[in-house]
Amino acid sequence: MSSNVHVPVLLGPVLDGLKIKPDGCYVDGTFGRGGHSREILKQLNDNGRLIAIDRDPQAIAAAPQSLTDDPRFELIRGESAQLETFIGERGRVGEVDGLLFDLGVSSPQLDEAGRGFSFLRDGPLDMRMDPDSGTSARDWINAVEERELKRVLRKYGEEQSAARIARAIVTAREQTPISRTAQLARIVEDAKPSRGEKKHPATKTFQAIRIVINRELEQLESLLAQSVNVLRKGGRLCVISFHSLEDRIVKRFMRDTSREPEQYRGMPEVPEEFRPKLKLVGKPVVATGAEVDANRRARSARLRIAERT
Numbered sequence: 001m002s003s004n005v006h007v008p009v010l011l012g013p014v015l016d017g018l019k020i021k022p023d024g025c026y027v028d029g030t031f032g033r034g035g036h037s038r039e040i041l042k043q044l045n046d047n048g049r050l051i052a053i054d055r056d057p058q059a060i061a062a063a064p065q066s067l068t069d070d071p072r073f074e075l076i077r078g079e080s081a082q083l084e085t086f087i088g089e090r091g092r093v094g095e096v097d098g099l100l101f102d103l104g105v106s107s108p109q110l111d112e113a114g115r116g117f118s119f120l121r122d123g124p125l126d127m128r129m130d131p132d133s134g135t136s137a138r139d140w141i142n143a144v145e146e147r148e149l150k151r152v153l154r155k156y157g158e159e160q161s162a163a164r165i166a167r168a169i170v171t172a173r174e175q176t177p178i179s180r181t182a183q184l185a186r187i188v189e190d191a192k193p194s195r196g197e198k199k200h201p202a203t204k205t206f207q208a209i210r211i212v213i214n215r216e217l218e219q220l221e222s223l224l225a226q227s228v229n230v231l232r233k234g235g236r237l238c239v240i241s242f243h244s245l246e247d248r249i250v251k252r253f254m255r256d257t258s259r260e261p262e263q264y265r266g267m268p269e270v271p272e273e274f275r276p277k278l279k280l281v282g283k284p285v286v287a288t289g290a291e292v293d294a295n296r297r298a299r300s301a302r303l304r305i306a307e308r309t
C-alpha cells in the first residue's frame with residue numbers, strides 16, 4: 001500500500017504557539033506533506049514569508065503546486081541541522097518570527113513498503129529519510145558489531161531485550177544477509193520473549209535503527225542550538241516530539257536555555273551573553289482524545305513551546 005497523505009498533528013496548538021503575525025517570517029523545518037505549512041501560509045499576508053525544509057526528496061517532489069507557486073513560500077531540500085546556513089543564505093538570521101519542528105517520520109515514509117521503515121509491510125531494509133545519502137539500514141545491520149547493535153537497541157529503542165535481539169540478528173545474518181523489513185521483524189519476534197505487550201515486538205528495534213540511520217538525535221540537538229540564533233526577540237520555537245528520547249532532549253534544551261548558568265543564578269547583574277535566550281511558554285501540549293481517535297499518530301505527540309527573549 002502506498003499513501004501520500006499525512007494528517008498534521010496538534011495543528012491548532014501549533015498555530016497558536018507560533019503566534020503568527022501576518023507579515024512575519026516563519027520556518028517549517030520538517031515540511032513532510034506540508035500539513036502545517038499550508039495552514040501557516042493561510043495566516044500570512046503578501047509580506048509574510050514561509051521557508052520550509054525537508055531532507056526527503058519524495059516530500060519535496062510531492063509538494064503541491066499551490067504551495068510551490070506561491071511567492072511567499074520557499075521549499076528547501078536539506079537537513080534542518082543546516083538551519084542557520086539556510087536562513088543565513090536568505091539574509092534572515094535573527095529575523096525569524098517562528099520555527100516549527102514536527103519530528104520523526106511522515107505517514108508516507110512509514111506506509112510505503114519501498115522506503116523500508118515498516119515492520120508491517122515488507123520492503124527493502126532502507127529507512128533513510130534521504131535515500132541519496134548515508135548508510136541504509138541493510139548495510140548497517142549486516143556490518144555492525146554485536147556490542148554496538150546491543151547498545152543502539154538499548155539506547156535508542158529503550159529495548160529491554162537488546163542483548164537477545166542483537167544475538168539473534170548476528171546469528172541470522174551469518175546464514176543469510178538481512179535485506180527485508182519482514183525478515184528483520186521475524187528475527188526480532190522470534191528472539192523476544194512475549195510479554196503480552198500491545199505493540200508489535202519489533203517496534204522498538206525499528207525505532208532504534210531508524211534513529212541511528214538518520215542521526216535523528218544529533219540533528220535535533222544541532223537544530224535546537226541553532227534555533228535561538230535565527231529567531232528574533234519574541235519569536236516562537238515549537239517542537240513536536242513522538243517518543244521520550246526526543247522529548248527529553250527538547251525539554252532539557254528549553255529548560256537549560258531559559259535560565260542563567262548556575263554561577264549567575266540569583267545575581268542582580270548577569271552579563272548579556274549569559275542571560276537566558278528562551279522563555280518557556282505554557283505546559284507541554286498533547287492531543288485531545290478526539291484527535292487521537294481521528295489520527296493514531298497523534299497519540300504520542302507532545303508539543304513544547306518557547307519564546308526567544
Ligand SMILES: C[S@@+](CC[C@H](N)C(=O)[O-])C[C@H]1O[C@@H](n2cnc3c(N)ncnc32)[C@H](O)[C@@H]1O
Binds near residue numbers: 036078
Ligand atoms: C512528521 S513529518 C512532518 C509532517 C508535516 N508537519 C505535515 O504536516 O505534513 C517529518 C518530516 O520531516 C522530515 N525530517 C525529519 N527530520 C529531518 C531533518 N533533520 N532535516 C530535514 N527533514 C527532516 C522527514 O523527512 C519528514 O518528511
